[in-house]
Amino acid sequence: MRRVSIGLLGLGQIGSEVYRVISRKRSLFQKRYDVRFDITKILVKNTKKKRFKSLDSKLLTSKPSDVLKDPSIDLVIELVGGVALAKKFVLEAFRNGKDVVTANKALLAEEGESIYKEAKKLGRQIFFEASVGGGIPVIKSLREGLAANHIHSILGIINGTSNYILTQMSQHGVDFDVALQEAQAKGYAELDPTFDIEGVDAAHKIAILARYSFEQKIPFKSVDCEGIKHISQHDIDFAKRFGYSIKLLAIAKKQKDGIEARVQPTLLPNNHILAKVDGSFNAILFEGDEVGEVLLYGKGAGPEPTASAVLSDVIDWAKGIRSNLPRTSKSQVKVKSISSILSRYYLRFSVIDKPGTLSYISGILGKHNVSISNVIQTEKKSGTTVPLILLTYKGHEADIRTAVKKIDSNRSVIREKTRVIRIES
Ligand SMILES: NC(=O)c1ccc[n+]([C@@H]2O[C@H](COP(=O)([O-])OP(=O)(O)OC[C@H]3O[C@@H](n4cnc5c(N)ncnc54)[C@H](OP(=O)(O)O)[C@@H]3O)[C@@H](O)[C@H]2O)c1
Structure with missing residues (x-):
């Protein structure tokens, strides 16, 4: 049986769940995949912080080099978050001969090109299923099930916090601020929910999806981004009178004269399949030239669904999958101005x-x-x-x-x- 030694960067919400799943399902993974996964080092900021009971605290370190330079570590999982520090860690992992799994959407949307370029140069891989749609296998679907298609349109409800708030406003007449507090209490929204309600989180995700699907570079600044904080109960009620629901939609379309990439509150007719996606759920509707429309639906965030996606990447890596980097087509078209x-x-x-x-x-x-x-x-x-x-x-x-x-x-x-x-x- 093969043994895989994993270095974990970050033991917050997602890192802790990844640790727990690996501990709980180690023998299942051994049986299914003939691989034993062991987390052998964990980078945190504060090694003294009180954590969960099942953790082996001897694995903790606050020195990045203990993970990144340890020759016995085969694979690095980056769950630190942020952009600059995460980029530094990922590039250092590549330079030390390690492939990386990450859930970091901000990193890939904003710095993806330099990371993909370095990975290609050094013959390394980066896996990022958990960066879009939480537990929904979006990247895997593009890489495998939809591999024969040209994707020309992506419509996504990919921020659970915004969708929860809009659903509460629409179904229960709750004010925006109250719905936001509820989303925070249920753990859907971050303590600082700015990226959620201003559409930045969804913009990160659609930039990653458009990059992967259209094989085109998508400068993050070119993704027009508008959030839901100006949507009032009036708008929701009037939209209903016309037969529409308001959703925060991430949109990417490839057309002959360029690419549209944007995040915006949108009126969707009530009979549109995405108008029925409520609460904290996410859904992504792809349109491919061969397959037509394909809808993926599920839990788009939270420790368990996100850890499920991280582990699917770890298992893919262990199976030897080496084709996860986005391709870049020779004919690049521009992202259209809004x-x-x-x-x-x-x-x-x-x-x-x-x-x-x-x-x-x-x-x-x-x-x-x-x-x-x-x-x-x-x-x-x-x-x-x-x-x-x-x-x-x-x-x-x-x-x-x-x-x-x-x-x-x-x-x-x-x-x-x-x-x-x-x-x-
Ligand atoms: N939360 C979700 O539902 C979700 C869903 C999809 C993707 N993601 C992505 O997953 C990643 C992790 O998110 P999270 O919610 O788990 O974050 P989090 O709870 O804030 O955890 C961050 C971890 O990184 C460690 N860390 C931060 N700065 C550090 C530094 N300078 N040096 C060493 N360690 C440092 C922290 O250490 P301490 O524990 O010592 O503070 C903590 O363990 C992010 O990229 C996020 O966007 C999250």
């Missing part, structure tokens, strides 16, 4: 209720080539502020933004900044 995208839009104007307002707004939209498909105007006493909701036909983002800016500048008609949400069908 102003060039074509979409339908939901517009919520906060207007002063007086005759002629609707025709004034529709006139300006019309001048910018934007046509209206649906309208809701709630009635109130003349002179008060009321919401006016318009859905548009497809228009260019640049035209919509210019028209809305012009409308918003007329303070005799508009009271608050207009809410613009894209519609996906």
